[in-house]
Amino acid sequence: MTAPAHSDNHRLGLAAVPGIGVGHTSAGDTGCTVVVAPAGAYAAVDVRGGGPGTRETDLLEAHNTVAQVHAVLLSGGSAYGLAAADGVMAQLEKAGIGFPVLGPDKPGPIVPIVPGAVIFDLLVGDPQHRPTRHDGAAATRQALADLAQRDPHTTSPHPAARGSIGAGCGATAGKIRGGYGTANTTIGDYVVAAGVVANPVGHVVDPHTGQLYGDPTITVDPAAYADLESLATKLNTTIGVIATNAPVTKAQARRLALTGHDGLARAIRPAHSPLDGDTLFALSTGDGSGVDVDLLGQLCAAAADMVEAAIVDAVLSAEPGLNTACLADIRTTT
Structure with missing residues (x-):
């Protein structure tokens, strides 16, 4: 299921950023998503959730x-899902991608640098079903193949996969299914994009009005929403990646990750609870030379907007299943 409410400028998601590839391993009630930057990406993270x-x-x-x-790595399986990163590292090493321990152009071992975050989805489906290193490797192969199909300096020609896939397979959002969502835009010559696994403790729907917090033009039947059983536990989490080809520094990438949480807080209420694990990474495939304050401000605003839009896209694209209603089941607008 795709998100009909979103225009074409959101269809590529993270793959709109040159040098970025995305792959998913979906296993019914859990899965993982891998975002690759084989040439390296300046990176930062901002963790706002208490768990x-x-x-x-x-x-x-x-x-x-x-x-x-x-x-x-973005993964289901709670802390168990971090094991999928072993497969990501192994697949990258096999492809010759990693940090050269003895220096560039010198023979010796390489170490792929792979940060990651997980969502809690153990109460959806089988709690013993968790992403493994094999799932991480498979998602990495798909992500590298995505990049191999195009010049590394261009964007993907294909719409991004979204919804009940990858790390979003077992995601829930309040009383409905969550999922993996994407969005992208341009700021001058640069792309800003987000890929988010929406799995919050809080709600994406205002229970009083039926409007989506992240897009009030999209509504559900408040009575139907009230009748749904609450699905989220106090251990849920929303995680994601913001990416750009703007040449931000590592410190400026942290600012993108930090302001990206503004979009999370606009789309989910409450956000950043003590047992959420809300985490956003920021990646730049630029040269790291830095941007001026005015451009950084525009990139930060876009990062927040794209995270918000990606969360909306995630719940719009989610499919019914796992004995859980999706937004499309109770939506009142077309």
């Missing part, structure tokens, strides 16, 4: 040595 499940986030601090990452 995050993450890996390799400390190295993204601006004062730490490694400036670029090669992939980001």
Whole structure:
């Protein structure tokens, strides 16, 4: 199911950013999503939830040595899902992608840099069903194949997959299914895009008006929404990636991740609860030379808008299943 309310400028999502590829492994009630940047991407993270499940986030601090990452893992399975990152690393190493330990152009081991975050989806479907290293490897192969089909400096020609896929398979959003959503836009010569797994403790629907917080033009029947059983536990999480080809520094990428949470808070209420693990990564495939304050402000505003739009896209695109209603079941607008 695709999101008919979204225009074509949102259809590519993260793949609208040159040098970025996306792959998914979907396993019914859970899965993982891998965002690859084989040539490296300047990266940062901002964690706002009180109960995050993450890996390799400390190295993204601006004062730490490694400036670029090669992939980001988004996964279901709670903390168990972090095991999928082992498969991401193995597949990248096999492809010759990673940090050269002894220096560029010197023989020796390479270490792919793969931060990641997970959602809690263990109460949807089988709690023993979790993404593994094999799932991470498969999603990475798909992401690399996505990039191989085009010149690394151009965008994907194909609409992005979205909805009940990858890490969004077992996602819930309040009383309805969540999912994986995307959005992208342009700021001058640069692309800003987001891919988000919407799995919040909070609601995406205003229970009083039936309007989506992130897009009030989309409404559901408030009575029908009230009749649905609450699905979210106090252990849910929304995670995602913001990407751009603007040449932001590592520190400026942190500002993109930070302001991206404004979009999360606009689309989900309440957000950033003590047991949410809300986490947003920011990636730049630019040269890291930095942008001026005016452009950075525009990029940050776009990051928030794209995160908000990606969350709306996730719930619009979600399919019914797992004994859970989706937004399309109770939507009152076309």
